[in-house]
Amino acid sequence: MKVSKQPVPADSALAQTFNEAKCFASTTISPKEMEQVLRDIENPPESTDSLGELLREIHREHRT
Amino acid sequence: MSIELKFFHYKTGFVDIQSFCAEHKDLDRYVKETMSQWESSNVTRNYLTLDVQGNCVGVFSLSASTLKDTTPEVRKEGNFPNGIQLPTIKIGRFVVDNSIRGKGVGREMLKKCIYLFIEASKTIGVVGLTVDAKDETDSQGRPIYGYYEKFGFKRLTSEPQDGCWPMILYTGKMKKQYPALFEQEV
Secondary structure, X not given: XXXXXOOOOOOOHHHHHXXXXXXXXXXXEOXXXXXXXXXXXXXXXXXXXXXXXXXXXXXXXXXX | OOOOOEEEEOOOOOOOOOOOOOOOHHHHHHHHHHHHHHHHOOOOEEEEEEOOOOOEEEEEEEEEEEEXXXXXXXXXXXXXXXXXXXXXXXXXXXXXXXXHOOOOHXXXXXXXXXXXXXXXXXXXXXXXEEEEEEOOEOOOOOEHHHHHHHOOOEEOOOOOEOOEEEEEEEHHHHHHHOHHHHOOOO
16 A cells, blocks of 8 residues: 655644644653642542432433 | 433544633643544543533543653663653643533532443453643632542642642442442453
8 A cells, every 4th residue: 555655734724723723632640740640540439419310311211 | 319310432533522621721722623633533532511511611632641750870780771651541631621610510520430431441451540620729619639639649749740630549449339330250
């Protein structure tokens, strides 16, 4: 398969779209904040009543 | 639920979105100008919220995303030379029409977001649902991030970044609270 070596022009509409949307591609935090995230993943923090209510509603509405 | 709503995946020309008004310059511009471009470029998946008359009263978007840290010097030779990067799904835009605020539309939209997130998380590994809550207050002077905190999102940073508070709702938290929602036969 031939691979085109022609780069996508940086000022193309598509390149501009991806550039504007780059904030969606990632969230950057400090290493210290990441350590907290890893701790939270290991031991998820307590939930809230409002979240519990939403999850119950989702289960009820989408139960087959 | 106090209001009857329907949700549809956005398609160009499906419904009139030009009358939509959040009274927020960036968000209105997104709905009226940018959304169709980003949808067709597969950058975001956009969902319209319609009332019983078929009016668009809310829009939200979802994208695959990454939660990463800035690589500290000490890690360059360590286990994570490029820093840690975790897969997430991001709520990119979340906006309710100004005329219908305070009637529970946002709550129903967030419920739909979480449902779509849970369904995606059954087939693709993601550690959480993220959102960048604007560092602004609502009409009653309450911080926007407080709305998300109420539903279990946690602020990721101690200060806002570029006018927003990055927040996350952990997959593990939802799974722990309601494991039945994550069961799936493949």
